[in-house]
Amino acid sequence: MAGLKLTSIDKSYGDVDVLKDINLDIEAGELIVFVGPSGCGKSTLLRMIAGLEKITGGTLEIDGLVVNDVPPAQRGIAMVFQSYALYPHMTVFDNMAFALKLAKLSKDEIDTAVRKAADILQLTPYLDRLPKALSGGQRQRVAIGRCIVRDPKVFLFDEPLSNLDAALRVATRLEIAQLKESMPDRTMIYVTHDQVEAMTLASRIVVLADKGISQVGTPLELYETPQNEFVAQFIGSPAMNLFAGEIVATGERTSIALEGGHGVVQSAYPSQEGDLGAKVNVGIRPEDLALTDDPENSYTATVDVQENLGEVTLLFFKPDSPGAEPVIAKLPGIHRGLKGETLNLSAAPEKVHVFRDGISLLYRGT
Numbered sequence: 001m002a003g004l005k006l007t008s009i010d011k012s013y014g015d016v017d018v019l020k021d022i023n024l025d026i027e028a029g030e031l032i033v034f035v036g037p038s039g040c041g042k043s044t045l046l047r048m049i050a051g052l053e054k055i056t057g058g059t060l061e062i063d064g065l066v067v068n069d070v071p072p073a074q075r076g077i078a079m080v081f082q083s084y085a086l087y088p089h090m091t092v093f094d095n096m097a098f099a100l101k102l103a104k105l106s107k108d109e110i111d112t113a114v115r116k117a118a119d120i121l122q123l124t125p126y127l128d129r130l131p132k133a134l135s136g137g138q139r140q141r142v143a144i145g146r147c148i149v150r151d152p153k154v155f156l157f158d159e160p161l162s163n164l165d166a167a168l169r170v171a172t173r174l175e176i177a178q179l180k181e182s183m184p185d186r187t188m189i190y191v192t193h194d195q196v197e198a199m200t201l202a203s204r205i206v207v208l209a210d211k212g213i214s215q216v217g218t219p220l221e222l223y224e225t226p227q228n229e230f231v232a233q234f235i236g237s238p239a240m241n242l243f244a245g246e247i248v249a250t251g252e253r254t255s256i257a258l259e260g261g262h263g264v265v266q267s268a269y270p271s272q273e274g275d276l277g278a279k280v281n282v283g284i285r286p287e288d289l290a291l292t293d294d295p296e297n298s299y300t301a302t303v304d305v306q307e308n309l310g311e312v313t314l315l316f317f318k319p320d321s322p323g324a325e326p327v328i329a330k331l332p333g334i335h336r337g338l339k340g341e342t343l344n345l346s347a348a349p350e351k352v353h354v355f356r357d358g359i360s361l362l363y364r365g366t
Helices: 042-050 092-102 107-120 136-148 166-182 195-201 219-224 229-234
Strands: 004-013 016-026 031-035 057-062 077-080 154-158 187-191 204-209 212-217 241-249 254-258 264-267 279-284 299-308 312-317 327-332 342-346 353-356
Touching: 004 042, 016 042, 016 212, 031 042, 031 195, 042 057, 042 077, 042 154, 042 187, 077 136, 092 107, 092 136, 107 136, 136 166, 166 195, 187 195, 195 219, 204 219, 204 229, 212 219, 212 229, 229 241, 229 279, 229 353, 241 264, 241 327, 254 279, 264 279
Parallel strands: 031 187, 031 204, 077 154, 154 187
Antiparallel strands: 004 016, 004 057, 204 212, 241 254, 241 279, 254 264, 279 353, 299 312, 299 342, 312 327
């Protein structure tokens, strides 16, 4: 088992800063997922851990040893790339055995290691096939198998499912989750732009933005208690609705009047007397909005677009200002004939987030 410690990690290319002051402790046996928008530096951070990118500043420790200047092959890591990068003229067995042959292991050791990895990944029936005879998901499993046979301390995954179609992504994602369960003592770091992968696979998620870490937490911590507006809208699909408003009552519960005459909502997030009259943003997830007959303490607006998906109905409400995102309500089940209707929607106070200057009231001052 191996843990990692990143202390004040910086990465720059000349005068261009890519990552600044990254501090992160990864416990042995965790499956950590890096997520964030394109260009946020998640793959760059992974490549620095792998030793494929030089660290500009700070220290990286693996299993208690500083490895800033240690070559990739000596770090005890194995990496699965977005591209399978299999040798097309080699069988599955030979692809998985290649690194072990270079390490001059005995024939029996190689055979044992490859067949053990093939059994874990359900590849035993395909060991004599060439990559061209495999599906995309099977090829990615072979790429993972090449890493398993090396018995690394740390597995690194760089968007391994992005080249697969939707059905294969789901199947392979489940296989990676099962792989982690079968290897509980191995630390895994996984990069993705797909939040579904992050939410379903991660022990903890690291959200990267603005050259740094925006928040670290378990999937449900990030979903239920985002520290800032960026995380609130990045985690969850559809994204969290944000409403501009003004605090009109403070205390253990906060009342906010929504701009545009859309009503008043209550939040369980506490506020102080000095917050009265403050301009804030209210965050409510689409799935937390529900129809109500009570116009008090509710959001009131007219349905602009209705999408019937069977298991859920999505309602889109036209924004008050050009260019703004529409408000979305995600109602369970089938609802007919709501387009053009003016509706009242409410959310439980504990589901109503309040952000001031982009930061959640729950985390203000911490």
